[in-house]
Amino acid sequence: MAELKVDFCGVTLKNPVVAASGTFGFGKEFNEIFDIGVLGGVSTKGLTLEPRLGNPTPRIAEGRSVILNAVGLQNPGVDVFLEEDLGFLKSKKIAVIANVAGRTLDDYAGICARLDGKADLIELNISCPNVKCGGMAFGIRPESVKEVTKAAKSALKKTPLMVKLSPNVESIAVNALAAQEGGADALSLINTLTGMVIDIEKRRPLLANNTGGVSGAGIKPIAVRMVWEVCSAVDIPVMGMGGIVTAEDALEFIIAGAAAVQVGTANFTDTLAMPKIVAGMNEWLDAHGIADVNELRGTLRLNG
Amino acid sequence: MKELTVKILENAPLAAGVYRMRFALPEKAEGLACGKFVNISVGDGAHLLRRPIAICEYTEDTVTICYQIKGEGTRLMSAKKAGDLLSCALPLGNGFSLEGAERVALIGGGVGVFPMYSVLKEYEGKGKKFFSFIGFRNKGAVCLADGFASLSESAEIVTDDGSFGRKANAVEAFFAGAEKAAPERILACGPLPMLRALKTGLAERGMDVPCYVSLEERMGCGIGACLVCVCKKSGKEENVRVCKDGPVFEIGEVDF
Numbered sequence A: 001m002a003e004l005k006v007d008f009c010g011v012t013l014k015n016p017v018v019a020a021s022g023t024f025g026f027g028k029e030f031n032e033i034f035d036i037g038v039l040g041g042v043s044t045k046g047l048t049l050e051p052r053l054g055n056p057t058p059r060i061a062e063g064r065s066v067i068l069n070a071v072g073l074q075n076p077g078v079d080v081f082l083e084e085d086l087g088f089l090k091s092k093k094i095a096v097i098a099n100v101a102g103r104t105l106d107d108y109a110g111i112c113a114r115l116d117g118k119a120d121l122i123e124l125n126i127s128c129p130n131v132k133c134g135g136m137a138f139g140i141r142p143e144s145v146k147e148v149t150k151a152a153k154s155a156l157k158k159t160p161l162m163v164k165l166s167p168n169v170e171s172i173a174v175n176a177l178a179a180q181e182g183g184a185d186a187l188s189l190i191n192t193l194t195g196m197v198i199d200i201e202k203r204r205p206l207l208a209n210n211t212g213g214v215s216g217a218g219i220k221p222i223a224v225r226m227v228w229e230v231c232s233a234v235d236i237p238v239m240g241m242g243g244i245v246t247a248e249d250a251l252e253f254i255i256a257g258a259a260a261v262q263v264g265t266a267n268f269t270d271t272l273a274m275p276k277i278v279a280g281m282n283e284w285l286d287a288h289g290i291a292d293v294n295e296l297r298g299t300l301r302l303n304g
Numbered sequence B: 001m002k003e004l005t006v007k008i009l010e011n012a013p014l015a016a017g018v019y020r021m022r023f024a025l026p027e028k029a030e031g032l033a034c035g036k037f038v039n040i041s042v043g044d045g046a047h048l049l050r051r052p053i054a055i056c057e058y059t060e061d062t063v064t065i066c067y068q069i070k071g072e073g074t075r076l077m078s079a080k081k082a083g084d085l086l087s088c089a090l091p092l093g094n095g096f097s098l099e100g101a102e103r104v105a106l107i108g109g110g111v112g113v114f115p116m117y118s119v120l121k122e123y124e125g126k127g128k129k130f131f132s133f134i135g136f137r138n139k140g141a142v143c144l145a146d147g148f149a150s151l152s153e154s155a156e157i158v159t160d161d162g163s164f165g166r167k168a169n170a171v172e173a174f175f176a177g178a179e180k181a182a183p184e185r186i187l188a189c190g191p192l193p194m195l196r197a198l199k200t201g202l203a204e205r206g207m208d209v210p211c212y213v214s215l216e217e218r219m220g221c222g223i224g225a226c227l228v229c230v231c232k233k234s235g236k237e238e239n240v241r242v243c244k245d246g247p248v249f250e251i252g253e254v255d256f
């Protein structure tokens, strides 16, 4: 049994495998299939101050080895989460990561204040490409990345802040540095890439929202490259994600420099994907005589 | 609900473009019931979303589904052979309830006929009277006709082009036969225009019979976690999940 425990900016993860925001709800449904206590943590569906209904349907489409979603931050609002869902996640003794979104700097500060000292970690979604007047605007330019990070950080006295970076930017490393300067304790990446699928019979986009966020196995090489770029640029820990399906996929991210990983779309293809990744990681480390997963972090050796 | 690797026992054409697949469960699955569904991995690494398919028949350790070849996923499913393994989650959704109803009208159109058949199989020999109104595109698509006939008090099969039975759709057939059937409950599944016609038809006739419809929506997780498959509650600023709160809803409960 290899050591899988990771210290992530002061938060203990019993293993580096965390459920990605928006694919796992607040954990209750997956817990009907397996004990989610075996995970390192859960990042919640994106929370906002007020309840939101999200986008019209269809909200999902498929491309080869990828999917596109445009759910649009449907959520019951942070207060309902605190009352009805946080307790359950806490009872599972896993790291509870509250993924949050807003339309204004005040929204971000406000929601962080509500969650401070209650969630184990805040994940700031500044990159959700789906909500027309929110998300995207903050995540694109480094100046606004820094600004929104600062606003969120100023509202947090106890809970550390992780900023989730968008890949739909000029330089993700520059934005990573901006978040670090703004006071982020950690970073997560990548959020979805913006894409479109067209129904050629109807000559209309398949998604009601026209465009959606691309995720799943096919985006992994892009995500690994971005995690490597960001890890090379910043000093704070990184949670890597994008297309992870197997333990070996997850280990690529760790070798690229990530301290932990998140798994999203793979949960749709196999509801047991994450426990299998945890078990597979342990097996791989044992088979390679590596006693502690932390030894593997950032061990990438570049060619030439 | 469970994540299972199931073994295909048979997978063969049932009608034009429609396949019937029976598979064995590695262990007993609790809660199998008519109206619920299975969410099946196509299993090729390119199609990451599972395909939701209604449970058509089941025993303690086998499930039968019938599916129409629509796109790449169902085409790949149709190429599977006996002995192949499939990974899937089941049983999902809420299913039909027939409590307190002795006379039941079943209205099925297109692939919506399969959930209706699941009701007949589940209640076979249990003394309820079923009146089935089943619509297909054309003669080539007609399937399970003998089953519908033998398990129902009366069954009318109609087609869009009149190549088998009357030229009508399932809802038109139902309204023509509703008086005679005098149902205490109506269950329906089919294309949205059909379900809408049912809703307006019931309202126009002032028919106050409890009516439940099974809805389709594109899905992500299939188990209620991702909020991909929603529809809006009627008269409320609130969404329900087709995969978890449905797929069966009281006809007035949701907008469609």
Ligand SMILES: Cc1cc2nc3c(=O)[nH]c(=O)nc-3n(C[C@H](O)[C@H](O)[C@H](O)COP(=O)(O)OP(=O)(O)OC[C@H]3O[C@@H](n4cnc5c(N)ncnc54)[C@H](O)[C@@H]3O)c2cc1C
Residues within 6 Å of the ligand: A061, A062, B037, B049, B050, B051, B052, B053, B054, B055, B065, B066, B067, B068, B069, B070, B071, B072, B073, B074, B075, B111, B114, B115, B215, B216, B217, B218, B219, B247
């Ligand atoms: C609860 C439920 C029960 C169903 N039961 C049956 C059944 O018993 N028999 C049957 O033939 N069909 C059934 N369907 C429809 C079936 O899921 C689709 O025909 C199938 O997913 C199409 O997959 P594809 O890869 O061939 O098509 P594609 O169009 O290539 O699929 C692309 C994506 O869209 C999704 N999709 C396409 N059409 C539908 C649809 N109508 N509903 C939901 N998702 C869709 C697919 O799952 C896939 O994720 C059911 C749908 C639902 C929601």
Ligand SMILES: Cc1cc2nc3c(=O)[nH]c(=O)nc-3n(C[C@H](O)[C@H](O)[C@H](O)COP(=O)(O)O)c2cc1C
Residues within 6 Å of the ligand: A020, A021, A022, A023, A045, A046, A069, A071, A073, A099, A125, A128, A164, A190, A191, A192, A214, A215, A216, A217, A219, A241, A242, A243, A244, A262, A263, A264, A265, A266, B220, B226, B228
């Ligand atoms: C259906 C769906 C909903 C998502 N919702 C959110 C969200 O609310 N907030 C967020 O930060 N990311 C959201 N994401 C992005 C994922 O958390 C993740 O960053 C992305 O899917 C890449 O990982 P993957 O390839 O493992 O899925 C969502 C992804 C999917 C597929």
Ligand code: FES
Residues within 6 Å of the ligand: B218, B219, B220, B221, B222, B223, B224, B225, B226, B227, B228, B229, B230, B241, B242, B243, B244
């Ligand atoms: S498909 Fe995920 S909630 Fe229904």
